[in-house]
Amino acid sequence: MAAKKGNKSKVPTFHDRAIDIIKKIPRGKVATYGQIAAYAGNPRGARQVVWILNSSWHKHNLPWHRVINSRGRISLKPGSGFETQKKLLQKEGVKFSRDNSIDKGKYLWLPELL
DNA sequence: AACCTGACTTCGG
């Protein structure tokens, strides 16, 4: 029978998948908002990922610091988390260039490699 | 329901 409304075992939503994916980003690697959104099923859901990080990182213990923008840089502003994120990444072995950019070819997480 | 906001992304200049 078709899925009933009252059925709690719902099909994973974009939100659920995104969280699941973020949790899988290995230590020492990073992923972009768009990348996560794409793997979660919506290539244009980068902004949703942002919302998710803000609303659920603490509930799901997400490695929010491993999420960066498509330019390979931290999107947070100095004084609003930038320093914290940079520090956490460096602690995991991720190196930053002088302009605070990360070498994507080296640290970008590639799920297909798993 | 309209409007605003956000850790985005891509494109053009």
Next chain:
DNA sequence: TCCGAAGCCAGGT
């Protein structure tokens, strides 16, 4: 490389 505009999506007011 930097900036602005446009496109995108969902939650909060």
